[in-house]
Amino acid sequence: MTEGTGVQPVKKRARPNARLVLGLAMGLFLGVFATLTVLFIDVDVLTSPRNIQMLVVPTTGTALEGDRRIIGIVEERSGLFRRHQGYYVYAGCEEDMGYGHFVDLDFGIPSPPVIKDAVAESGGIRVRFDSGHELVIPPKSLNCWR
Numbered sequence: 001m002t003e004g005t006g007v008q009p010v011k012k013r014a015r016p017n018a019r020l021v022l023g024l025a026m027g028l029f030l031g032v033f034a035t036l037t038v039l040f041i042d043v044d045v046l047t048s049p050r051n052i053q054m055l056v057v058p059t060t061g062t063a064l065e066g067d068r069r070i071i072g073i074v075e076e077r078s079g080l081f082r083r084h085q086g087y088y089v090y091a092g093c094e095e096d097m098g099y100g101h102f103v104d105l106d107f108g109i110p111s112p113p114v115i116k117d118a119v120a121e122s123g124g125i126r127v128r129f130d131s132g133h134e135l136v137i138p139p140k141s142l143n144c145w146r
Contacts (some may be wrong), residue, residue, distance in 0.1 A: 041080060050075045051097050052087075052112045064104045066096055069142055071127055072097050073105075073120040089127060091137045093144035101141040 017138055054072035076085040087109070092100020107115055114130040124138040 025145070026138070039084070051090075053115055054097065055080065055115060055118050056117045057120050057125055069093065069120065069125060069144075070095060070097065070100075071115065071125060071137075073112055073115060075112060089113075089115075089135060089137075091142055100144075101117060101137065103135060117133065 023088055026075055052075055053075040054070060057069045057071055068091055070090070074088045074090050074092045076088065077083060078085055086106035088102040088104055088106075090097040090102055094100060103104065108145055113133075116128045116130050118125055118127045121136075124136050125142065127135045129135075
C-alpha cells in the first residue's frame with residue numbers, strides 16, 4: 001500500500017500485444033503449412049494421363065519385327081487442381097498408352113507438341129514433330145512385355 005492514501009500500486013501486466021503477435025505468427029505458420037501440404041498432395045496425386053495423339057507404326061523389315069508399336073503424346077495433370085504436369089512421348093504396344101516407355105517433353109511449351117510422323121528404322125523409331133524437332137527411341141526402350 002502507498003502511505004497515507006490507502007491505494008495499492010497497480011502492477012504492470014505482461015504486454016497484451018505479445019499474445020496478439022504470437023497468435024498472428026501461429027496463424028501465419030499454420031496457413032503456410034496447410035498451403036504447402038495441399039500443393040504437395042496435389043503434385044503427388046496424379047490423374048490418369050490424357051492421351052492427346054496416337055500413331056500406329058508398322059515395324060516390318062526392322063529390328064522391331066513382330067509387334068506393332070504405338071507412338072503418342074500424353075499429358076499428365078495433377079489430381080487436385082488439374083494443373084499441367086508435363087507432356088510425354090509414349091512408345092509401346094498398348095493402345096491406352098498406360099504401359100511403355102515415356103520420354104519427358106516438358107520444356108516450357110504452352111501447347112501440346114504435334115507428331116508429324118513416326119518411322120521404324122534399324123536404330124529404333126524416329127519421331128518427327130511439326131516444330132521440326134526429331135526424337136529417336138532406341139529398340140531397347142521399345143519392349144512390349146512386362
